[in-house]
Amino acid sequence: MIIRLSSFPLLMCSSIDRPRTPAPTSGRSPTGHGVYRRRLPGRGAWASFVARYRTLTGRAKARRRPHSPDSASRPDLASRTRGARPLGPITPEGEPMSLLEHVSRPLTGALAGITMIGMVGAAQAQDVVEPPAGNNANAVDAEAEAPPPFLDLTSWDGSVEFGLTGSSGNNERISLRAALGLVRTTEEIESALRIVYRYAKEDGNETDNRLLTTIRNDWLMPDTPWRAWARAELDIDEFQQWDARWSIAGGPGYEAIDTDRTFLLLRAGLGLTQTVGGGSENKITPEGVLGFDFTQKLSERQNIFANFDFFPALDEIGPYRFVAIAGWEILVDPDLNMTLKVGIEDRYDSRPGDGFKRNDFDYYVTLVWSF
Incomplete structure (x- = not known):
């Protein structure tokens, strides 16, 4: 069977715009295999072509329907070809199909499919499975364990230290020591700030003034x-060859002992130091660092501590300095967090300068209030 495609648009428009001639009552069935191959008797040429087109259209769709790949793979298209009114410009019942109906039917089917998919997707979106309670608990725990901001003062532990001694009579003497300490400890960082001030005066003369x-x-x-x-x-320090000395240092540390009662941290590193003012050379000196931090808990109320730092000069062999600190702390009032502190500090410099001693000792007894 041969269909001329060049005649298809004209025939389709004619079937829509012009009333259809009733189907012939004689001859072979339009759905049979022997499609009209001769002009029907008593019909004009135009009516014969229209009848042939209608017959061929219905027959061609009937043959293509089972073999259409889209019909097998897309149920929505297959369902549109079932029933008494398959797609096409002419209905089997002989009713002319309007152009609007001819265009809107495929769109209506497609929109129906899209609507169904949207409804299914919305139903699935509403059917949300709540995460297990354990995940929420872990998220809350992770948020709770997050360290507070560095500048949040509530995350710092502090202490204020004060000691005063004096005498009057043949000698007028007064000695003052004050200190402020701040410590912040998290799982990853330990930060500490310490400020110590000493002042002494004897017989009206200032003998110590150091920050x-x-x-x-x-x-x-x-x-x-x-x-x-x-x-x-x-x-x-006003009573040194220099007016001020700054130093920076850093390196690795190793916790040799870390128990409930004993803590020993070994440190090593490199640093720089410089003395300025006075009779100093204002020279920046590279130096090494070797030291340790030690704490021993004696009882629930007592502990001892020691800190040591050794600074050998690296630009030349010989000069060095060290700082040694040791003390004993006794908790005297747990309700007030009041502690009695007894300590000694030795600052040694192998080259103190002319007229200055190498050792600079400081003994003190102070009260410490922790907050």
Whole structure:
């Protein structure tokens, strides 16, 4: 069977715009295999072509329907070809199909399919499975364990230290020591700030006036005894060859002992130092650092501590300095967090300068209030 495609648009428009001639009552059935191959008797040429087109259209769709790949793979298209009115410009019942109906039917089927898909997707979106309670609990725990901001004062532990001694009579003497300490500890970082001020006066003459500021930060490594540390220090002393000395240092640290009662941290590193003012050379000196921090808990109310730092000069062999601190702390009032502190401090410099001693000792007894 041969269909001329060039005649198809004209025939389709004619079937829509012109009333259809009733189907012939004689001859072979339009749905049979022997499609009209001769002009029907008593019909004009135009009516014969229209009848042939209608017959061929219905027959062609009947043959293509079972073999259409789209019909087998797309149920929505297959369903549109079932029933008494298959797609096409002419209906089997002989009713002319309007152009609007001819165009809108495929769109209506497609929109129906899209609507169904949207309804199914919306139903699936509403059917949300709540995560297990454990996940929520872990998220809350992770948020709770997050360290507070560095500048949040509530995350810092502090202490104020004060000691005063004096005498009057044949000799007028007064000695003052005050200190402020701040410590912030998290699982990853330990930060500390300490400011110590000393002042002494005897028979109207000032004998000691010193301000020491130390900042230190330790970066902890979870599940290992190792850490990294860095420290900056500024020492202002009116009774030294220099007016001020600054130093910076840093390096690795190793927790040799870490128990409920004993703690020992070994440190090493490199640093720089410089003395300014007075008779100093204002020279920046590279130096090494070897030291340790030690704490021993004697009882629920007592503990002892010791800190040591050795600074050998690296630009030449010979010069060095060290700082040694030791003390004993006794908790005297748990309700007030009041502690009695007894300590000794020795600052040694192998080259103190002309007229100055190498050792600079400081003994003190102070009360410490922790907050």
